[in-house]
Amino acid sequence: MLLLNLMTLLVGAVIFCAVFFLCQALFSRGSVPAARLTEAANGNGNGTTRPLFSPELAESLAAQIPQLRVEAEQLEQELRRAGNYRPTARRDFLAFRAFLMILVVLVTAAAVVIVGPQNVELVYVILAAGVVVLALAYSLPRLFLVWQGNRRIRRIERGLPDALDMITMCVVGGLSLRDALLRVASEIATAHPDLAVELEIVRQQAEIGTLDLAFKQFAQRVDLPEVRAMASLITQTHRLGTNVATALRDAADSLRGARRQRADEAANRTSVKID
Template identity: 35%
Template sequence: MIDTVMALLTDTQFLIATLSALAVIATILSVALPMLERDRLSSRMKAVAIERERIRARERARLSEGASLRREPRAYMKRVVEGLKLREALVDEQTLSRMRMAGYRGQAPLVVFLFARFVLPFCAFALALVYFFWIGKFEQPFVFKLGASILVGAAGFYLPILYVANVISKRQISIRAAWPDALDLILICVESGMSVETAFRKVAEEIGNQSPPLAEELMLTTAELSYLPERRQAYENLAQRTGLDTVKGVVTALIQAERYGTPLGDALRVMAQESRDLRMNEAEKKAAALPPKLTVPMILFFLPVLFAVILGPAIIQVIHIRQ
């Protein structure tokens, strides 16, 4: 049995067939999962509302001991992180900012992130050793195999960072696409006489189906406006959590309106138009880049099929005539 498994793992054709099957399954899942995904907006909005109430309770209690906004991380992860002092070694202000931009707030996600950065290099290194020395049976020197295993382990150290960067990118794409519509809704709410907090809360409820991350950020901003001593800090936190220039521009306009009493409607109208123009420019840029990207697929996949369809009957007739 073991010999059969080892023979399959070292068989090139079997590995190619397995990878092809995995690629097909991944393609099917990537197409089918968005259709089967449940609407988690209501649960996320409820969680944000609960967090807001807890924030208020914590402010009333003056940050008393025992007050906690979030669940505690796993005990063994926390022991490893605190025992090895990974927080002091790996965490800086940029790391905390990127975790907030990815939507991971609180101590539990940070502990999981640090634990993953500590454990994944050893796991990747061990798997690479097993594959290079026992399963793969590569005819390479010992130093080459060991070096390749070390490189795989080093890649495992950066996998959590790449994952967080991917989450940030997806959140920013979602927020950037829905931000002009959100600005239009905020403008309508403000010009109808609503306060900024009420406008944010109303827009978060309306924009949630289009962009759940944006709805979550607006609800968190509403919660911070209700308990932070300075409203400016709540607006700046919104800009830091999103990391988008368009959001930073609107935040600057809101801060100036709060400080100097300038009309907020005119500034929001200009910002909304600029955001729409920017979104249209990005769409036009992608459309302009589409023909060059389609050139290689057309040469590799469409033209051979087209030539086969056109020249196939003629070749068949020539073969029959010669016979």
């Protein structure tokens, strides 16, 4: 019985690692910052990653597990937080998850057939392990997506104050805010590729629509209180025609202060745990 339990744990660990690396391959960032910048700005998101399935197969797999409208909207928000702006990102995610679940069911069924009815106890163990792994195949891709989105948001948050300082210098130097966004996005594409993509999206949305709407949608994608306050300050300043450079400088200082405050709080909590 101990051997069976060890085998079950080993199979679960192998499945977990396989799901993790498959998720990493499907939703990882592109390798070339400039290419990602252009593709994401054009709505292709991580376009450097090739799809695992054909469009027809992906549609069929994605339809196997229906979603409510609220769940679909939440999934799309999480995909955007993780930097997946492809029009087919939600379909590809659902297809990938359905493929994993179907694979687990097929492997479990094959294992039961191979063991046969002569070993009923082992069949029950395989079925129980199959149910656990099936639940993992359903939940792990979503958990990985949320984890990746949180990491990406933290990277954007770290680079945003410096980017605002650069935008401020460009505006003070005589560039318009749209031109400053373009210049800064190209300059930070290597150091802060995620933020560069977001700034380029803001610039293109501002050209198509309005600057106010572009910053509002940027705040919704990043979904941080400080970024929402920054977007509100910049749009209000731009609408009233006051000094945009001052607003950008104040927003950068506010972001640095909020980040420093969170770091101090984390340090205080750590010291209390040590004591």
